[in-house]
Amino acid sequence: MSQTPALNSNKKGQHLSVDFEKLPRGRASSVSAQTIVAENPEFEARKAAIKRRQTHVAVVEVSWWQCFKAALFGPKNLKRELAATVEIAEVEDTHAEYFDERDNWYTLTVSAYKRDGGSFAPARCVLDTGNTQGNFISMDLARRLGFAESDIQPLTPREGNGGMVATGEVHKVLGFVRVSWFSQTSPRVFNQMRFLVSETAPVDLVIGTRSIQKEKLLNPPNLMNADNKFVVVDKDDDPISESLVSNIAKLETVVLQAETVIKDTKEGTKERVAADKALKKAKKELKRANLKKALNDVKLGLKKQNTERTQRALMEKKKGLEAKLEGKKKKES
Numbered sequence: 387m388s389q390t391p392a393l394n395s396n397k398k399g400q401h402l403s404v405d406f407e408k409l410p411r412g413r414a415s416s417v418s419a420q421t422i423v424a425e426n427p428e429f430e431a432r433k434a435a436i437k438r439r440q441t442h443v444a445v446v447e448v449s450w451w452q453c454f455k456a457a458l459f460g461p462k463n464l465k466r467e468l469a470a471t472v473e474i475a476e477v478e479d480t481h482a483e484y485f486d487e488r489d490n491w492y493t494l495t496v497s498a499y500k501r502d503g504g505s506f507a508p509a510r511c512v513l514d515t516g517n518t519q520g521n522f523i524s525m526d527l528a529r530r531l532g533f534a535e536s537d538i539q540p541l542t543p544r545e546g547n548g549g550m551v552a553t554g555e556v557h558k559v560l561g562f563v564r565v566s567w568f569s570q571t572s573p574r575v576f577n578q579m580r581f582l583v584s585e586t587a588p589v590d591l592v593i594g595t596r597s598i599q600k601e602k603l604l605n606p607p608n609l610m611n612a613d614n615k616f617v618v619v620d621k622d623d624d625p626i627s628e629s630l631v632s633n634i635a636k637l638e639t640v641v642l643q644a645e646t647v648i649k650d651t652k653e654g655t656k657e658r659v660a661a662d663k664a665l666k667k668a669k670k671e672l673k674r675a676n677l678k679k680a681l682n683d684v685k686l687g688l689k690k691q692n693t694e695r696t697q698r699a700l701m702e703k704k705k706g707l708e709a710k711l712e713g714k715k716k717k718e719s
Contacts, residue, residue, distance in 0.1 A: 448464075494510075494571070495511070496510075497509070497567060499531065499566050500565065501566070507531055509527055509590035511569075512589050513593050513598055513604060514593065518594060520581075520594050522559070522584050522592040523590070524585075524588075525587070528563060538562070560585060562581060562582050565581050630678055634676060637668055638672065640664065640668040644662075647661035680707055681707040
């Protein structure tokens with residue numbers, strides 16, 4: 387086994403390195419069985435803010451005489467004249483909506499930390515459904531969390547050879563560390579999750595397929611046929627949870643269909659008015675359905691063997707969700 391590399395290099399703007407030497411086939415990912423999922427008692431549901439980059443094009447006209455005066459008397463007056471005549475150009479086909487990450491389910495803003503009592507660091511986390519190699523943490527984030535060279539644990543012989551993901555790339559890693567993290571949009575806290583350290587990771591954290599499935603970070607895909615009937619592709623162990631997930635998926639489809647009609651119709655038309663009403667109703671029902679699903683998850687969690695602290699947090703969460711559901715019921719009646 388080679389010596390564990392030092393945390394002293396940073397290669398920004400690069401993708402994960404590719405190494406086709408000693409490439410074994412048919413490997414399964416390495417996912418820690420020691421990850422402990424707990425509840426965050428201080429959780430308050432809110433959407434994580436994601437800043438969006440924009441491009442603006444300014445149009446100005448400068449005459450030869452203005453340039454001549456600026457060369458003689460300085461650019462101060464020229465700047466004032468230009469500032470008064472700046473126009474913002476219309477840029478067609480920017481496809482800005484393709485880069486809007488506000489509703490991206492697979493890119494999260496999370497808080498990561500090294501151990502209990504440690505300081506939190508904001509991080510961008512990608513749920514990579516095509517990555518079967520494991521979870522990744524960037525070298526930069528590992529340093530920010532306070533990991534030293536001695537904290538990096540050696541890889542297994544299989545991991546030392548790299549691993550191929552669904553896209554055909556081979557990710558070469560340096561070692562592994564255990565990181566705890568949570569999202570502002572969920573009460574769950576993932577303690578001591580195993581992450582492979584990569585000095586060329588394109589984002590702070592990458593969660594692979596095995597962890598996504600094991601921790602149920604995403605619902606199973608729901609495929610529809612021509613009659614809009616759902617085809618169950620993965621059966622949940624809990625029938626109530628299965629029914630709630632199916633209902634949520636149906637409501638999400640109604641919301642999507644209503645939003646499509648609103649986008650394609652003019653304001654004031656009968657179709658637009660009907661779509662607005664349908665969207666408003668579906669969003670209310672979807673919010674209530676998500677609360678029911680969260681409450682059912684908490685009830686299932688209470689049946690497990692939890693620590694006293696986790697059990698108390700789950701009970702508080704249960705009371706809060708029941709109060710929200712009761713409040714919505716009274717408000718709608």
